[in-house]
């Protein structure tokens with residue numbers, strides 16, 4: 152709702168009241184309309200201030216109302232009522248003015264912002280455009296290039312930048328509402344003719360066509376199939392080429408197109424999913440709201456390879472004191488230099504405060520004796536990690552949290568090396584650890600609720616989205632990756648090329664196809680794991696070369712590694728690169744020849760494989776594993792899996808995540824296609840639809856938020 156009060160006799164004050172962000176719900180819109188009429192009708196009131204309760208102007212339209220039938224006054228007539236008012240209306244912007252909130256502010260005649268406020272049009276991230284006149288007013292106010300930038304990227308600007316751009320009239324370090332009241336009094340009685348943005352002509356730069364062409368190219372490059380950014384460009388184009396009223400009609404048409412799209416539904420689902428994962432629960436009943444995190448002031452990182460360095464940077468930038476340990480002098484000195492460089496680049500590019508003084512380097516594990524939490528990031532080798540955990544358990548003070556950055560090893564086995572297994576938890580960072588937003592917090596059967604809560608909170612403090620997951624091979628992300636990769640290898644055996652598979656996945660929206668990712672992360676990583684699992688066999692011909700444990704196996708990755716083709720780092724992998732460390736993947740005729748030879752050796756006849764088969768086999772196998780993970784209680788809900796895939800594995804956000812995507816395709820259709828492929832490939836167990844997927848499909852494709860009701864009480868796999 153909106154409250155009305157009178158300040159200093161002559162200023163009518165409308166206060167938006169809808170915690171936590173004063174979103175423009177039906178009740179708030181109704182309140183604004185009613186209170187505007189009241190302010191305009193009271194003769195003593197000479198001017199109006201609009202502000203938000205609790206230091207937040209407005210977070211925009213209420214996203215929770217988007218799925219439901221529209222009630223209350225629409226936004227567009229509301230902003231027109233404000234702009235057309237005969238008394239000056241001043242927006243007092245504290246905290247946030249986002250989306251519809253900024254549109255509300257732009258309909259006011261003046262805008263006063265607090266210096267700490269942020270403003271922006273983030274609709275594009277929800278699959279929408281600013282549909283209450285934002286695409287028509289902003290270019291009129293700040294010009295086409297700046298408006299295109301803000302509307303197509305959704306980036307938030309500081310009050311200082313907003314002032315520079317001309318979005319706000321004044322910025323204050325003092326109380327913005329008081330400043331707005333004073334301002335409102337000072338403009339009482341002044342003409343408002345020049346203050347109604349909709350009446351401004353839209354600036355028409357001479358190189359208009361080139362500007363729009365560049366903007367379209369830019370969004371095509373970065374949008375990876377998302378439709379909202381390009382539609383935003385079209386709406387701004389209407390502001391320049393059409394009179395205001397016609398431009399508003401065009402904005403409405405384009406908004407409706409986006410509003411009803413599957414992409415908008417996916418992005419809005421994802422918005423809430425990313426927030427829902429902080430309300431975690433574990434298989435043995437621990438929960439976010441009943442578990443108190445322990446205080447952590449000083450942390451340690453053991454092992455300063457690529458991951459350890461990134462983790463050190465993340466911790467230091469988040470304000471933790473860090474002891475960074477690498478036992479080899481030479482490597483320690485290299486790491487110190489690398490970490491310093493990373494901190495300096497962070498300060499230069501993102502304005503993160505320099506944190507050199509937060510880090511103490513040491514060659515000795517003894518240096519961690521007084522820390523509150525240790526993150527082990529040594530080489531991915533169980534024997535080595537066990538030794539480190541035994542050492543840590545002996546050296547560290549009682550009560551210290553022992554965390555491992557393993558990407559898939561058994562947390563419980565490591566916990567059993569320590570005197571306090573309840574204090575052990577996985578913190579699986581993603582490379583580069585100081586950049587990637589995802590953190591999988593892996594609890595073992597014995598991890599205490601406080602320890603899970605502490606790791607989750609540490610992740611948040613480091614600016615990450617932490618997702619709690621159970622302990623199993625590969626946890627959630629890497630476990631699902633296995634069947635996906637496996638299908639990609641099988642497709643090569645059957646006649647596809649890496650380029651073809653990657654193209655299909657990139658057209659779907661992945662930033663990189665599976666083979667390019669494999670080249671980037673190094674083929675040797677998976678090879679080492681397969682070797683330690685006893686999967687890599689010396690026999691390279693005959694049927695046994697392609698069968699392990701009675702199931703189909705492709706040794707293609709192993710064969711490439713045997714030839715020293717580890718990907719980008721060696722300049723050769725599934726693609727070729729101009730030099731070791733090169734980044735530009737080019738098709739490799741050698742690889743094509745090798746695949747032909749391989750097929751001939753194994754009696755495989757190459758066939759034409761179409762787009763649909765590549766997509767379905769790769770994605771549905773991955774999705775099926777996701778359902779198995781839910782069934783096993785490794786992830787508490789589909790949102791956890793979707794957030795992990797979007798933030799950690801390049802799944803296109805506008806497709807919501809693999810579990811949301813499955814729901815959009817239709818669970819019955821996913822089951823049917825998996826069954827189809829399983830009939831053709833009976834030796835691939837990953838194509839057998841899991842029972843939870845079948846159960847959900849059979850119960851009539853319930854909406855994703857209802858899946859938890861069907862998922863049985865979770866239990867740990869170990």
Ligand SMILES: CC/C=C\C/C=C/C(=O)SCCNC(=O)CCNC(=O)[C@H](O)C(C)(C)COP(=O)(O)OP(=O)(O)OC[C@H]1O[C@@H](n2cnc3c(N)ncnc32)[C@H](O)[C@@H]1OP(=O)(O)O
Nearest residue numbers: 172174210211212213214215249250251273281282283426
């Ligand atoms: C018919 C439409 C016509 C015109 C077009 C207009 C369209 C729009 O305005 S779309 C909305 C545009 N606004 C946004 O996209 C803002 C989204 N919110 C955020 O970016 C952030 O929440 C924040 C910067 C406002 C605050 O961040 P932070 O302090 O980190 O808190 P949280 O993100 O955890 O949010 C707290 C809480 O608030 C809920 N919430 C936030 N914004 C909205 C909103 N616009 N509508 C409804 N609910 C909102 C958020 O979900 C959190 O609650 P839960 O934890 O319960 O999910």
